[in-house]
Amino acid sequence: MTSNAKPEPYRFKLKIRPNSQGQFEVLATSDMLVSELKAIISTFCGVPANQQRLISSGKLLKDESVLSSYKLDEGHVVQLSTSPQAAPEAENPENLNQRERFRGIDQNERLETIKQSLQTTNLMLEVLSNKVEDDIIGFDNRLRKFYPGQWVDVLDTVEQWLEGQVKEVATTSQGTLIFIHYNGWPSQWDEWIDSSSPRIQPFHSYTNQSITAPMNSPHPTVPLDDENLRNSGPHDQRLFITQGLQVMNKMKGILEKYYNLNTINRHEKVAEKVNDLRCRLGIGQGEDNIELAWGNESVNEVNVDNEDKESISSVENERNEIEMSNDVEFGLVTVQAAPLLDRTGRLLSDLATLIPMPSIPLMPSPAELSHLTSSNRSDVGIHIYALVTPRRPN
Incomplete structure (x- = not known):
């Protein structure tokens, strides 16, 4: 007989190895x-439990799992990483004063965010896929070109998406390699990744934007390492506007393609041809001697010449092609347009902050007008406000 009794729990010592040198044991x-x-670890090193990241044999230990599920035993080493603490979220997002307090960043960081947004959007525009296949892939990773300092999302070795930066780009005989630094993590976790790897994705496509982010464009939730933060100079601002216009022109082409491929729009075009044909044939309400085939109906040909027959047949064929056409191409453009339109909208709203407001004189308030025109008031209870300017001498 087989026993169904669960194995008795047992005690053992684990070696905890933090990011810093040295290690300690826990029971x-x-x-x-x-x-x-x-x-328990928190009592030893003072790191709050919610900031601890425990890794064993390349696996991230999940809070709700028991230690036996990871086959941990006496003397095993568990790597302790301190998760970087993101900027605090506002308790009440509607509290504008609190929100504005979190939005305070210097001009260099603001310009850097705009530069990164332009860089990411242009990167996506340059790698649009043209292949119409059953598996819709909007962007071709093989065409990507990265730059040192660029912000990216990176899938780490324990299957978690983190914010990262490109530190180096190296071209080898096997292809292009990217040296990645994870924001807020020690340099010991930096690694080389192939530039075409799906582990590297546009910034904040897999990580989240904070509700207290200082800008609309993707902005790091984890403080950037000082040695990796590239500062933008004032000379970049005019270039940003030019690049923003280029992005708008490219997006215009994508949206036009989306509109032209839209099935509804294509049906509207055919409907226009139907109406034109009906007018030419003199078919109106109450005249049922000729019916244009639409749906499962047939054409009743009465006094229709060959040219009109060809016109009717052409419209019918076009309509059938629409219903039988493959929507993969439209799906491809949709997959491309959606994220690009989102990023472009965010980018343009931030670019608008670089354009100075014109110096337009403010209209005087009623109180100021009253003071200026007190000598011109009527005595009959009707106040007329006017600005009196002296006439220029001839």
């Missing part, structure tokens, strides 16, 4: 939750 049990282990 654990096989049935202990990872969240409980984090609480």
